[in-house]
């Protein structure tokens with residue numbers, strides 16, 4: 392094993408093997424002409440997508456020179472220089488409209504992902520698939536997508552080590568979306584398909600909310616926060632009962 396989420400022995404085989412979070416991300420990328428991996432770091436994802444024939448060309452883009460150099464080294468190692476192009480710059484600034492049919496933004500905070508989308512919403516809307524993996528604040532990403540008329544057509548949770556990661560697949564469809572707090576916090580596709588890891592996630596959230604409620608006990612002017620977290624806890628508890636039922 393060379394890095395978290397990656398099993399790859401370059402000496403033995405030039406085929407990269409992904410697992411966990413990166414594998415789920417790759418699985419969600421539809422067959423396409425060009426995939427752009429924004430915030431690529433090491434370029435493992437574009438390398439895997441090309442090797443597996445998921446896309447014909449890929450763009451590995453990052454805002455920092457270090458990750459772009461690491462990406463260039465790996466692309467050369469796997470002799471994919473004719474198929475993967477690296478770009479240096481922020482977010483979707485490095486690609487032009489309609490250049491990539493699949494856009495992946497993974498391993499960053501939800502607020503940063505939303506900001507990247509907001510800065511180039513028109514480009515994002517032209518992609519056939521946005522594959523997004525926020526490390527936190529998933530609700531911020533879901534809200535941005537709904538408010539900007541994107542359909543979240545798929546969502547899945549993957550466990551890696553002790554952590555749970557969420558992968559969202561979205562596409563602009565121009566429809567006005569209504570949503571509840573619960574759909575922002577959990578994701579309606581996860582609820583609908585009763586994702587196998589959703590129960591574990593809800594139980595974790597209840598434990599976290601209980602901690603917050605305990606801390607709030609000694610705080611002045613806590614009523615509003617207390618009722619917010621109590622309502623949220625009830626939503627999670629109801630869902631837990633529902634998930635255990637089926």
Ligand SMILES: C[S@@+](CC[C@H](N)C(=O)[O-])C[C@H]1O[C@@H](n2cnc3c(N)ncnc32)[C@H](O)[C@@H]1O
Nearest residue numbers: 429430431432453454455458480481482497498
């Ligand atoms: C934790 S790494 C994730 C790497 C890879 N996407 C993954 O999921 O394993 C985050 C990467 O995003 C890059 N990044 C941060 N902000 C960015 C931005 N505005 N535009 C492009 N890349 C960005 C960082 O330089 C870093 O290489």
